[in-house]
Amino acid sequence: MKQQRNRPLNQNKRKAILKAAIEEFYTKGYEGSSMDNISKEANVSKATVYNHFKSKEELFFAIAMIIKERLKASFAYVYNTKPIETQLHEIATQEMQFLNNTENIRLIQIITIVMIQKNAIGQKLREIKKDDAMEMTVKWFEDAKRDGKLQYEDTLFVAKQFIGMIKSFAFHPQLYGAALLNQEEQKKVIEQSVTMIIKLYKK
Numbered sequence: 738m739k740q741q742r743n744r745p746l747n748q749n750k751r752k753a754i755l756k757a758a759i760e761e762f763y764t765k766g767y768e769g770s771s772m773d774n775i776s777k778e779a780n781v782s783k784a785t786v787y788n789h790f791k792s793k794e795e796l797f798f799a800i801a802m803i804i805k806e807r808l809k810a811s812f813a814y815v816y817n818t819k820p821i822e823t824q825l826h827e828i829a830t831q832e833m834q835f836l837n838n839t840e841n842i843r844l845i846q847i848i849t850i851v852m853i854q855k856n857a858i859g860q861k862l863r864e865i866k867k868d869d870a871m872e873m874t875v876k877w878f879e880d881a882k883r884d885g886k887l888q889y890e891d892t893l894f895v896a897k898q899f900i901g902m903i904k905s906f907a908f909h910p911q912l913y914g915a916a917l918l919n920q921e922e923q924k925k926v927i928e929q930s931v932t933m934i935i936k937l938y939k940k
Contacts, residue, residue: 751789753779755803758796759840762847767797767858794858797851801862804844811835812870816880821887825934828877829903829927832870836907837917846912874900887938895938902930 757778761770772793776783790796811831817824835841852859875896881887889895906926907918918926 750779750781750785754781754786754789754796755800759800759844759847762797762800762851763843767793767851767854767856772796797858798862800844801848804841804848807835807841807844808870812873814873814877816877816884821881821939822931822935824877824881825899825931826927828874829899829930832900832903833907833918833923833927835870836904836911837923839917842908842911842917849912871896871900885940887934888940889938895934899930899934902933903927 754775757775758770760778761775765774770793772783772786775796776786779786786796790799811834812828814824814828814831819827848862852862875893878887878889878892878896878899882889882892887895903926907923911917
C-alpha cells in the first residue's frame with residue numbers, strides 16, 4: 738500500500754476528475770454535488786479521487802484556481818512603445834478572447850453561484866479572491882498616464898470603465914445564458930471600447 742501511495746499521481750486521471758467535477762458543480766451546485774458522482778463520471782474509483790483531492794472543498798478550490806490562472810495568463814500585458822490605440826485594442830482583444838469562451842464562462846458561473854450562496858466555501862473564496870486581471874489593467878493605465886499618452890484623475894475608475902464596457906456585452910449577459918458574441922459583434926465592442934477611451938482621455 739505504501740508503494741501505491743508513493744507513486745506519482747496520474748495527471749490524465751486528475752484532468753478527468755476536474756472535468757467531471759466542473760460538470761457536477763455546474764449542474765448540481767456545490768452542496769448538491771458528491772465525490773461519488775464525480776468518480777463515476779470521471780470513470781475512476783472514489784479512492785483515486787481522494788488520492789488527488791482530500792475533500793470536495795479542495796476539489797472546488799482546484800477548479801477556482803483554474804480560472805484564476807487562466808485570467809492571469811490572459812492579461813499578462815505590459816505597457817510598451819506601440820501606439821496607444823494599438824495597445825488598447827490588444828488589451829480589449831485579450832479580454833474578449835477570455836470572456837468569449839464557453840468553458841471560462843461556465844467556470845465563472847460555478848464560482849459566482851457558490852459566492853452568492855454565502856456558504857462557508859463562498860466566504861473562503863471571497864477571502865482569497867483577487868482580481869489579477871484588473872490589477873494588471875490598472876497598472877497599464879497608470880503607465881499610460883505617466884507616459885503622457887492619456888490623462889485622467891482616477892486610474893481605477895477608467896480601467897473599470899474600459900473593461901466594464903466590454904463585460905457589459907461579452908460577460909454579464911452570458912452569465913445568465915445569453916449566446917457568446919459572434920466575430921462581428923466582438924469586433925464592434927472592442928472598437929467602441931477603444932474609441933471611448935481615446936475620445937475621453939487621449940491627450
